[in-house]
Amino acid sequence: xxxxxxxxxxxxxxxxxxxxxxxxxxxxxxxxxxxxxxxxxxxxxxxxxxxxxxxxxxxxxxxxxxxxxxxxxxxxxxxxxxxxxxxxxxxxxxxxxxxxxxxxxxxxxxxxxxxxxxxxxxxxxxxxxxxxxxxxxxxxxxxxxxxxxxxxxxxxxxxxxxxxxxxxxxxxxxxxxxxxxxxxxxxxxxxxxxxxxxxxxxxxxxxxxxxxxxxxxxxxxxxxxxxxxxxxxxxxxxxxxxxxxxxxxxxxxxxxxxxxxxxxxxxxxxxxxxxxxxxxxxxxxxxxxxxxxxxx
Amino acid sequence: xxxxxxxxxxxxxxxxxxxxxxxxxxxxxxxxxxxxxxxxxxxxxxxxxxxxxxxxxxxxxxxxxxxxxxxxxxxxxxxxxxxxxxxxxxxxxxxxxxxxxxxxxxxxxxxxxxxxxxxxxxxxxxxxxxxxxxxxxxxxxxxxxxxxxxxxxxxxxxxxxxxxxxxxxxxxxxxxxxxxxxxxxxxxxxxxxxxxxxxxxxxxxxxxxxxxxxxxxxxxxxxxxxxxxxxxxxxxxxxxxxxxxxxxxxxxxxxxxxxxxxxxxxxxxxxxxxxxxxxxxxxxx
Numbered sequence: 171x172x173x174x175x176x177x178x179x180x181x182x183x184x185x186x187x188x189x190x191x192x193x194x195x196x197x198x199x200x201x202x203x204x205x206x207x208x209x210x211x212x213x214x215x216x217x218x219x220x221x222x223x224x225x226x227x228x229x230x231x232x233x234x235x236x237x238x239x240x241x242x243x244x245x246x247x248x249x250x251x252x253x254x255x256x257x258x259x260x261x262x263x264x265x266x267x268x269x270x271x272x273x274x275x276x277x278x279x280x281x282x283x284x285x286x287x288x289x290x291x292x293x294x295x296x297x298x299x300x301x302x303x304x305x306x307x308x309x310x311x312x313x314x315x316x317x318x319x320x321x322x323x324x325x326x327x328x329x330x331x332x333x334x335x336x337x338x339x340x341x342x343x344x345x346x347x348x349x350x351x352x353x354x355x356x357x358x359x360x361x362x363x364x365x366x367x368x369x370x371x372x373x374x375x376x377x378x379x380x381x382x383x384x385x386x387x388x389x390x391x392x393x394x395x396x397x398x399x400x401x402x403x404x405x406x407x408x409x410x411x412x413x414x415x416x417x418x419x420x421x422x423x424x425x426x427x428x429x430x431x432x433x434x435x436x437x438x439x440x441x442x443x444x445x446x447x448x449x450x451x452x453x454x455x456x457x458x459x460x461x462x463x464x465x466x
Numbered sequence: 467x468x469x470x471x472x473x474x475x476x477x478x479x480x481x482x483x484x485x486x487x488x489x490x491x492x493x494x495x496x497x498x499x500x501x502x503x504x505x506x507x508x509x510x511x512x513x514x515x516x517x518x519x520x521x522x523x524x525x526x527x528x529x530x531x532x533x534x535x536x537x538x539x540x541x542x543x544x545x546x547x548x549x550x551x552x553x554x555x556x557x558x559x560x561x562x563x564x565x566x567x568x569x570x571x572x573x574x575x576x577x578x579x580x581x582x583x584x585x586x587x588x589x590x591x592x593x594x595x596x597x598x599x600x601x602x603x604x605x606x607x608x609x610x611x612x613x614x615x616x617x618x619x620x621x622x623x624x625x626x627x628x629x630x631x632x633x634x635x636x637x638x639x640x641x642x643x644x645x646x647x648x649x650x651x652x653x654x655x656x657x658x659x660x661x662x663x664x665x666x667x668x669x670x671x672x673x674x675x676x677x678x679x680x681x682x683x684x685x686x687x688x689x690x691x692x693x694x695x696x697x698x699x700x701x702x703x704x705x706x707x708x709x710x711x712x713x714x715x716x717x718x719x720x721x722x723x724x725x726x727x728x729x730x731x732x733x734x735x736x737x738x739x740x741x742x743x744x745x746x747x748x749x750x751x
Binding site for chain 1: 562572619
């Protein structure tokens with residue numbers, strides 16, 4: 171039976187969940203969407219998107235090292251993403267405080283070194299990575315139940331980090347010096363956040379592919395932050411956007427011939443664009459409204 | 467509720483016999499083997515509004531770091547609220563030197579003030595209990611920021627951002643307020659307004675306010691005391707006593723002239739702007 175979109179939600183839902191692989195994909199996608207979007211919300215506010223991008227590319231040396239060593243792909247992904255995070259964290263400070271110039275320089279170096287390592291491992295491995303396209307652009311076909319369990323464990327770890335450290339992390343993001351003076355362990359939080367970012371990126375890359383991690387990491391947070399500066403609302407919208415992106419993306423990919431990465435990235439971009447345009451429109455209307463009556 | 471009520475807090479077991487809010491005795495600091503300043507003796511009374519002045523690199527921010535317990539002394543003693551700086555730290559509201567928030571910082575002023583209250587506590591940044599929300603509103607009212615506290619902070623002007631940051635430093639009801647160059651990057655009317663605001667807070671909340679500044683003029687009408695950091699030494703006293711040709715020439719050990727313009731502004735002429743790096747300066751008066 172070939173699935174096809176019937177526009178009857180109930181029928182479509184039954185078609186979606188008839189195969190276990192698709193149930194796995196939906197579960198994994200949901201887990202990854204929640205994790206990536208929450209991490210992404212902090213990442214956008216902390217201006218660490220370049221670090222996030224670099225850590226997603228660490229999946230490539232991770233995957234080729236895993237192939238070379240004959241261990242599981244997940245292990246390769248997570249260990250390289252976390253290692254990259256630690257290197258960036260180690261080199262991102264001057265005189266005890268965050269230095270954005272220094273951080274981006276170190277991040278760029280990590281990126282180049284990571285990609286070079288990836289190629290080295292690949293040539294040592296001798297063969298070609300079987301599923302290079304999946305690695306780069308994602309796939310939802312082969313997600314196994316154990317993989318879903320790993321993702322769930324990672325997600326729980328990441329969410330516990332935010333449950334415990336969300337507020338001081340936000341404080342050190344907004345005003346690091348004041349937070350430091352108040353006794354917030356700003357250095358520890360920065361390292362912790364980068365490691366969490368590495369874990370989230372390693373998890374997300376398994377669904378969206380290395381190159382399209384950003385669709386779930388940046389786009390929902392950036393779109394939500396366009397719409398509101400209220401923290402709980404902004405976080406809630408971020409998670410909702412990410413869930414919408416992954417669910418719609420997986421459904422469309424299931425019912426059509428194109429890859430999930432394409433749909434996820436396209437929907438994410440469209441969503442960001444819509445939020446951006448609506449903010450501009452609202453601001454323009456707001457300006458006109460305040461400009462009209464003469465204000466003393 | 468009166469402003470005095472706002473100031474209620476659990477008393478911290480600091481030395482009750484201490485009269486000075488801040489006391490330095492024979493204090494010296496060196497960074498990387500280089501003496502920044504030495505033989506500093508200084509006493510600041512509770513409730514005083516104090517300006518820390520001096521040329522770039524003379525060690526004004528270092529003085530704040532010493533008082534916050536972030537920089538140990540090479541010799542001498544320091545006491546803050548009758549205790550060590552580390553113990554007294556939670557009684558101090560601190561506003562670091564900064565760059566402005568730009569438009570990409572998508573949180574509201576009220577959230578920033580809120581973080582000043584509970585940002586150091588573990589947990590999630592969720593809307594909290596009504597007592598906390600009320601205290602945040604009080605602090606915002608105190609600095610007169612109610613009109614823009616719910617706008618994204620990046621969209622506020624420099625002066626508005628500075629008022630919100632002061633509210634964030636005030637909100638935890640500290641007994642002292644340290645501000646590192648809060649007038650920097652503000653235009654002249656805003657410098658005057660923020661200086662007047664700090665003066666009002668200093669008096670109404672009986673809070674010791676210590677402020678690092680480049681230019682004394684916006685502060686001249688308000689401050690009780692000037693702490694002048696220059697040429698490896700620290701000098702303290704009422705502004706009229708310190709900002710005089712004789713005193714500053716003595717401090718710099720070179721001729722410095724303080725001129726008064728017709729509108730009462732003070733201009734210091736001839737002060738060496740570069741920090742004194744040589745360690746043998748006392749050998750050549």
